[in-house]
Amino acid sequence: MRKYFIAGNWKMNHSISETIEYCRQLRVKGLKNISSDIVLFPPSISIQSMMKTLEDTPVKIGGQNMHQESDGAFTGEISSEMFADSGCEYILIGHSERRQYFNETNELVNKKLKKALGSNLKPVVCIGEKLEEREAGKTSDVILEQLKNGLKDIAKADMQNIIIAYEPIWAIGTGLTAKPEQAQEIHSLIRNVIKNDFSEHLGKNLRILYGGSAKVKNAKSLLSEKDIDGLLIGGASLKVDAFYKIIQIAENLTIN
Ligand code: PGA
Numbered sequence: 001m002r003k004y005f006i007a008g009n010w011k012m013n014h015s016i017s018e019t020i021e022y023c024r025q026l027r028v029k030g031l032k033n034i035s036s037d038i039v040l041f042p043p044s045i046s047i048q049s050m051m052k053t054l055e056d057t058p059v060k061i062g063g064q065n066m067h068q069e070s071d072g073a074f075t076g077e078i079s080s081e082m083f084a085d086s087g088c089e090y091i092l093i094g095h096s097e098r099r100q101y102f103n104e105t106n107e108l109v110n111k112k113l114k115k116a117l118g119s120n121l122k123p124v125v126c127i128g129e130k131l132e133e134r135e136a137g138k139t140s141d142v143i144l145e146q147l148k149n150g151l152k153d154i155a156k157a158d159m160q161n162i163i164i165a166y167e168p169i170w171a172i173g174t175g176l177t178a179k180p181e182q183a184q185e186i187h188s189l190i191r192n193v194i195k196n197d198f199s200e201h202l203g204k205n206l207r208i209l210y211g212g213s214a215k216v217k218n219a220k221s222l223l224s225e226k227d228i229d230g231l232l233i234g235g236a237s238l239k240v241d242a243f244y245k246i247i248q249i250a251e252n253l254t255i256n
Contacts, residue, residue, distance in 0.1 A: 003035060003036055003037055003255065004036040004037070004223065004229060004230050004250040004251075004253070004255055005036065005037045005039070005163065005207050005209055005229055005230030005231075006036050006037070006038050006039075006230055006231055006233070006243075006246055006247050006250050007038075007039040007040070007041065007062075007090075007124065007209065007230065007231065007232045007233065007237075008039070008040045008041065008233050008234075008237025008238075008243050009041045009064065009092065009095070009211070009232055009233065009234050009237065010040065010041060010042045010043065010064075010234075010237065010238060011043075011064070011097070011234060012043055013043075013238055014042065014043070014046065014238065015046075016045065016046050016049050019042055019046040019049055019050050019053070020049050020050075020053050022240050023049075023050055023053035023054050024053060025240045026054070026057075026059070026240050026243070026244060027053070027054065027057060029240070029244045031054075031057040031058060031059060032057075034058050034247065034251060035251065036230075036247065036250045036251060037058075037060065037230070038058060038059045038060065038247060039059070039060045039061065039062050039089075039090050039124075040054075040059060040060075040061055040062070040237070041061075041062045041063065041064050041090070041092055042061070042064075043064070044063055044064070044078055044083075047061055047063070047083075047086050047087070047088060048086065051086070051087050060089045060090060061087065061088050061089065061090070062083075062088050062089060062090030062091055062092060062121075062122075062124070063078065063083040063088050063090075063091045063092065063121075064092050064095070065078075065091075065092060065093075065095070065098055066078060066079060066080045066083055066091050066093070066112060066115070066116060066121075067079050067080075067112075068108065068111040068112045068115050069115075070115075079115075079119075080112075080115050080116045080118070080119035080121055081119050083119070083121060084119045084120055084121055088121065089121070089122055090121060090122045090123070090124055090163075091116050091121040091122070091123050091124070092123075092124050092126060092165075093109055093112050093113055093116060093123045093124065093125050093126065094106075094108075094109035094112070094113075094125055094126045094127065094146075094150065095126045095167075096126060096128055096167055096169045096172060097172075100169075106145065106146055106149035106150045107149060109125065109146075109149075109150045110149060110150055110151070110152050110153075113125060113150065113151070113154065113162070114153075114154070117154075117158045117161060117162075122161050122162070122163065123161070123162055123163070124163045124164075124165050124209070124232065125150055125151075125162060125163070125164050125165065126165045126167050126211070126232070127143060127146040127147065127150065127164065127165070127166060127167070127190075128142075128143075128146075128166055128167040128168045128169050128172075128211075128212070129142040129143065129168055129169065129170075130142075130169045130170065131169065131170035134168065134170065139168075139186065140186075140189060143166075143186060143189060143190065144189075144193065147164075147190065147193050147194075147197075151197070156198050156199060156202065159194065159198045159202045159206075160202060160205065162206075163206075163207045163208075163209060164190055164194075164206065164207075164208050164209070165208075165209040165210070165211050165232045166183065166186050166187055166190060166208060166209070166210055166211070167210075167211035167212050167232065168182075168183075168186075168212050169212075170212075171211075171212025171213050172211065172212045172213070172234065173213070173234060173235060174212075174213060175213050176212075176213060177212060177213040177214065177215075177218050177222075178210070178212055180218075180221045180222050180224070180225050180228070181225070183210045183222060183225060183228060184225040184226060184227055184228060187208045187210070187225065187226075187227035187228055188226070188227045190206075190208055190227075191203050191204075191206060191208060191227050194206045207229040207230060208227055208228065208229050208230075209228075209229065209230040209231055209232045210222050210228050210230075210231055210232070211231065211232030211233070211234070213234075213235070213236075214231040214232070214233045214236060214246070215233070215235070215236040215242065215246075216236065216242050216245045216246055216249070219231060219245075219246045219249045219250070220249050220253065223249065223250055223253055224253065229255065230250070231246065231250075233246060
């Protein structure tokens, strides 16, 4: 049985002190009986403070990006082993901002993915099309390409630890959300690819998150779609009230 997965991608937002305050408030709101998976992706510098402030709560923590090597002369980078050692359980891989501003390709995503799995991190692999690709009717082609190359040579045993986030680039940070049925169409495509390329069981159990201006107002309609198993929330996760409200929305829905 799949559980909802509600994740907050903070990107380059919130200082350490703001993080501590946010997490204190989140605790006060009540996290005890939460059954969904809740994950926060703060800037790496805040991971330890977040971990301490959220100790003994079900909230898990992840890194926003990692380097594909274990160690070495890569100034400014952090390895998967370091994230795992810091207590992180998850890692974002291939976020569209990494692809757009840091030239990450599907090939690099694939390398990072294998490295993350080798370090026992659970990767959340982000895919999604640009506006011009959607307008040219190429959405499915782009998604298929990203899955084919991003998941190249991934073992079946590893696939069960991978989460996919469908994030149409035109919806990220723009206030434009994909219509629930538009997102559902792509989520269903993604699930079918995993069923065909890996196994029926892995496809059925795969968790596919939607990301792109997900917020309190649209969380219920998105999460009600058959193949939408959770949300990867940027802007709306920065405010503890909004993030908590979305958690409550997921808690009150039953997954299909
Ligand atoms: P957004 O970001 O919710 O601010 O659109 C989502 C994401 O980039 O993961």
